Amino acid sequence: MAVCIAVIAKENYPLYIRSSPTENELKFHYMVHTSLDVVDEKISAMGKALVDQRELYLGLLYPTEDYKVYGYVTNSKVKFVMVVDSSNTALRDNEIRSMFRKLHNSYTDVMCNPFYNPGDRIQSSRAFDNMVTSMMIQVC
Amino acid sequence: MEGLTLSDAEQKYYSDLFSYCDIESTKKVVVNGRVLELFRAAQLPNDVVLQIMELCGATRLGYFGRSQFYIALKLVAVAQSGFPLRVESINTVKDLPLPRFVASKNEQESRHAASYSSDSENQGSYSGVIPPPPGRGQVKKGSVSHDTVQPRTSADAQEPASPVVSPQQSPPTSPHTWRKHSRHPSGGNSERPLAGPGPFWSPFGEAQSGSSAGDAVWSGHSPPPPQENWVSFADTPPTSTLLTMHPASVQDQTTVRTVASATTAIEIRRQSSSYDDPWKITDEQRQYYVNQFKTIQPDLNGFIPGSAAKEFFTKSKLPILELSHIWELSDFDKDGALTLDEFCAAFHLVVARKNGYDLPEKLPESLMPKLIDLEDSADVGDQPGEVGYSGSPAEAPPSKSPSMPSLNQTWPELNQSSEDTAIVHPVPIRMTPSKIHMQEMELKRTGSDHTNPTSPLLVKPSDLSEENKINSSVKFASGNTVDGYSSSDSFTSDPEQIGSNVTRQRSHSGTSPDNTAPPPPPPRPQPSHSRSSSLDMNRTFTVTTGQQQAGVVAHPPAVPPRPQPSQAPGPAVHRPVDADGLITHTSTSPQQIPEQPNFADFSQFEVFAASNVNEEQDDEAEKHPEVLPAEKASDPANSLRVAKADSKTEEKTAASAPTNVSKGTAPLAPPPKPVRRRLKSEDELRPEVDEHTQKTGVLAAVLASQPSIPRSVGKDKKAIQASIRRNKETNTVLARLNSELQQQLKDVLEERISLEVQLEQLRPFSHL
Numbered sequence: 001m002a003v004c005i006a007v008i009a010k011e012n013y014p015l016y017i018r019s020s021p022t023e024n025e026l027k028f029h030y031m032v033h034t035s036l037d038v039v040d041e042k043i044s045a046m047g048k049a050l051v052d053q054r055e056l057y058l059g060l061l062y063p064t065e066d067y068k069v070y071g072y073v074t075n076s077k078v079k080f081v082m083v084v085d086s087s088n089t090a091l092r093d094n095e096i097r098s099m100f101r102k103l104h105n106s107y108t109d110v111m112c113n114p115f116y117n118p119g120d121r122i123q124s125s126r127a128f129d130n131m132v133t134s135m136m137i138q139v140c
Numbered sequence: 141m142e143g144l145t146l147s148d149a150e151q152k153y154y155s156d157l158f159s160y161c162d163i164e165s166t167k168k169v170v171v172n173g174r175v176l177e178l179f180r181a182a183q184l185p186n187d188v189v190l191q192i193m194e195l196c197g198a199t200r201l202g203y204f205g206r207s208q209f210y211i212a213l214k215l216v217a218v219a220q221s222g223f224p225l226r227v228e229s230i231n232t233v234k235d236l237p238l239p240r241f242v243a244s245k246n247e248q249e250s251r252h253a254a255s256y257s258s259d260s261e262n263q264g265s266y267s268g269v270i271p272p273p274p275g276r277g278q279v280k281k282g283s284v285s286h287d288t289v290q291p292r293t294s295a296d297a298q299e300p301a302s303p304v305v306s307p308q309q310s311p312p313t314s315p316h317t318w319r320k321h322s323r324h325p326s327g328g329n330s331e332r333p334l335a336g337p338g339p340f341w342s343p344f345g346e347a348q349s350g351s352s353a354g355d356a357v358w359s360g361h362s363p364p365p366p367q368e369n370w371v372s373f374a375d376t377p378p379t380s381t382l383l384t385m386h387p388a389s390v391q392d393q394t395t396v397r398t399v400a401s402a403t404t405a406i407e408i409r410r411q412s413s414s415y416d417d418p419w420k421i422t423d424e425q426r427q428y429y430v431n432q433f434k435t436i437q438p439d440l441n442g443f444i445p446g447s448a449a450k451e452f453f454t455k456s457k458l459p460i461l462e463l464s465h466i467w468e469l470s471d472f473d474k475d476g477a478l479t480l481d482e483f484c485a486a487f488h489l490v491v492a493r494k495n496g497y498d499l500p501e502k503l504p505e506s507l508m509p510k511l512i513d514l515e516d517s518a519d520v521g522d523q524p525g526e527v528g529y530s531g532s533p534a535e536a537p538p539s540k541s542p543s544m545p546s547l548n549q550t551w552p553e554l555n556q557s558s559e560d561t562a563i564v565h566p567v568p569i570r571m572t573p574s575k576i577h578m579q580e581m582e583l584k585r586t587g588s589d590h591t592n593p594t595s596p597l598l599v600k601p602s603d604l605s606e607e608n609k610i611n612s613s614v615k616f617a618s619g620n621t622v623d624g625y626s627s628s629d630s631f632t633s634d635p636e637q638i639g640s641n642v643t644r645q646r647s648h649s650g651t652s653p654d655n656t657a658p659p660p661p662p663p664r665p666q667p668s669h670s671r672s673s674s675l676d677m678n679r680t681f682t683v684t685t686g687q688q689q690a691g692v693v694a695h696p697p698a699v700p701p702r703p704q705p706s707q708a709p710g711p712a713v714h715r716p717v718d719a720d721g722l723i724t725h726t727s728t729s730p731q732q733i734p735e736q737p738n739f740a741d742f743s744q745f746e747v748f749a750a751s752n753v754n755e756e757q758d759d760e761a762e763k764h765p766e767v768l769p770a771e772k773a774s775d776p777a778n779s780l781r782v783a784k785a786d787s788k789t790e791e792k793t794a795a796s797a798p799t800n801v802s803k804g805t806a807p808l809a810p811p812p813k814p815v816r817r818r819l820k821s822e823d824e825l826r827p828e829v830d831e832h833t834q835k836t837g838v839l840a841a842v843l844a845s846q847p848s849i850p851r852s853v854g855k856d857k858k859a860i861q862a863s864i865r866r867n868k869e870t871n872t873v874l875a876r877l878n879s880e881l882q883q884q885l886k887d888v889l890e891e892r893i894s895l896e897v898q899l900e901q902l903r904p905f906s907h908l
Binding site for chain 2: 108112113114116125126127130
């Protein structure tokens with residue numbers, strides 16, 4: 001159901017970014033990039049409380065005419081950004097949360113792989129790719 | 141050239157080839173043509189061939205002697221294995237596979253080629269080393285090798301003769317044997333997996349030594365050096381040697397590992413130890429894996445940490461990408477460490493990959509942890525079942541999902557539940573707040589009275605609101621259960637729900653002023669009569685305004701009616717009036733004073749009435765104007781005070797009564813007349829006063845005393861009546877004005893109350 005899914009590292013460079021309609025990828029890249037500002041803003045807003053109290057799911061970062069962008073931050077400041085088509089009205093908040101949860105689990109699995117160097121691009125994990133594909137294929 | 145040490149298999153193979161090339165049967169020199177053909181069949185680039193020829197010394201010699209030929213063949217094997225062509229590599233490169241040559245016309249060659257390259261053909265993939273059993277597992281491809289196998293079948297026929305070859309050991313390349321292999325899972329496990337790669341496994345430098353050691357392992361298969369059979373079946377001796385190789389390699393590798401070639405040994409061993417059932421692990425393989433595991437982690441029940449495993453598998457020279465895939469497949473519980481089973485699975489996958497097998501998408505069931513050496517068929521389709529089974533541990537990690545799912549859930553639940561409650565409660569909520577609001581309005585109208593009739597009203601709206609809250613909470617809980625949220629979540633969100641419901645109520649109540657705006661008209665008449673306070677206020681306002689205006693308006697008429705009585709008491713009235721300080725307008729004109737008392741009060745009249753009876757009128761006539769104005773002045777003051785507090789009405793009357801009594805005035809003629817009129821006007825103003833029962837009683841008493849009053853009234857009647865008429869007119873005007881103002885005041889008060897209620901209800905949310 002997602003149109004674009006991105007994993008951004010702590011230093012705000014992308015670890016993994018993939019769009020479902022393969023054309024016009026640049027547009028989604030820009031959207032993800034601009035959403036990082038919103039993510040940082042939300043993080044800092046909650047920053048007074050300890051990280052424990054901070055919720056990982058950030059919710060709707062900002063809506064555009066065609067798309068909605070959702071955000072999620074891990075405790076290690078790794079950000080997941082998901083762009084969803086606005087025409088998907090049936091997509092509820094809980095579903096987005098579950099998708100982020102799956103993303104997070106897959107990401108931790110990738111990190112557990114000793115052959116993965118943290119900070120590298122996530123291109124080696126087939127399971128991660130499969131999971132992302134499953135989330136994006138649901139659109140069409 | 142240095143001495144070339146060949147293994148038995150190599151020896152046999154080379155001699156076979158030599159004899160093949162030795163058309164002329166010289167036994168010493170091979171024909172160059174054939175050699176070249178052979179080299180071409182090796183599928184090596186021409187420059188490599190030339191290099192080989194140069195290295196082996198043939199160019200020097202101009203011909204291929206046996207040794208050169210053997211060296212050349214070895215170099216071909218080296219080249220085909222991908223190692224650089226060097227003279228030293230002939231002997232240093234151990235565990236070299238046999239050189240492969242594409243099938244040519246020669247049956248023998250074809251046989252060799254078929255035997256050696258059958259799997260490669262089946263796989264058609266790599267020129268690399270040995271493509272062992274993939275073809276085996278894929279019986280379909282056996283048809284491909286049928287043609288090539290046919291020559292081998294003849295060789296197969298000879299196989300049984302070989303002590304090495306058991307029936308199960310028949311050339312694995314033959315499809316029927318393969319099928320046999322696949323169908324006999326347990327029995328020939330030990331040999332089967334090795335049989336395939338067998339043909340390619342001969343060249344182990346230590347094979348000979350290992351073979352002897354392998355004899356102990358391979359009970360039935362003494363590594364023969366049945367060289368007589370070697371020519372026919374390249375398979376079996378290699379098979380046997382391979383069989384022997386395996387344990388040998390196991391031992392070798394432990395020692396050789398540190399050497400650079402150790403990796404090749406590992407590779408080769410891996411090549412040998414592949415699968416039949418494509419992913420099955422044989423006992424020997426497993427034993428080898430276990431041994432390797434022990435080198436890293438002595439405790440077989442322990443874990444190999446990820447870093448150690450990474451180093452270990454990096455030695456396999458597989459690309460990191462593939463290693464990472466293998467890790468993903470094999471680390472079943474996703475804990476970053478490998479148990480023995482996981483390690484064996486990973487090792488097996490590495491071997492498979494080295495042999496050219498593509499990594500599966502899912503972990504094969506035979507490699508599942510604790511499911512090794514399954515007796516299931518070679519069907520890989522069982523994987524999903526296994527995956528599903530073992531999926532349960534994989535589900536545990538998802539539980540490690542970050543953060544606080546309860547928090548995450550409560551949040552949307554709140555939102556949704558609020559929505560649900562919105563859906564659930566629109567009707568009931570709207571109903572009650574209006575009622576409550578109505579009651580509130582009524583309260584406001586009657587509120588300041590604090591009398592019994594109002595108190596129940598006060599109680600009722602609170603009860604109603606509570607009921608609403610309860611209803612909403614109950615409904616919300618039901619909604620929650622419907623939604624399937626946890627009860628705890630529903631509980632936690634109940635207060636908010638209630639709050640939201642209350643807010644909704646509030647909102648409704650907020651909107652209800654609009655709804656009840658129409659109803660306000662009914663209250664309008666009420667202020668005139670419903671509450672004593674309002675009445676008092678009306679009275680006071682009308683009194684004050686009326687006094688002001690009446691004073692202004694009636695000022696001219698007031699002057700004439702009682703210039704005498706007002707003049708005398710004027711200064712006297714001023715003082716007490718000023719002392720009151722409540723009636724400012726009284727200071728404006730002394731003449732207003734009599735109007736005020738005329739306007740305001742009946743209690744004075746009551747006193748008057750009472751005092752009239754008791755006291756002389758003449759004596760009090762003088763005092764009367766003093767008293768009256770004083771009393772009347774005090775009365776408006778008292779009435780003003782009463783306006784503020786209903787409870788003070790009695791005090792007022794009491795205060796006024798004692799003041800009147802203290803003043804002890806006798807009813808005067810003029811005062812009685814205005815009193816009468818005042819009484820009438822006041823009666824008009826307050827037809828329905830309940831709270832002022834005393835005043836009504838006073839009125840009644842005054843009215844009763846009226847007959848005694850008119851006696852004193854004489855000349856002033858007309859003037860008084862005129863002034864009275866004017867006063868009445870102004871009074872009515874002022875009354876209307878007052879009523880309108882009262883209504884506006886009430887509306888504003890209602891809005892204020894509703895806003896206050898909303899504020900109070902919003903306050904708990906501000907804490908969130």
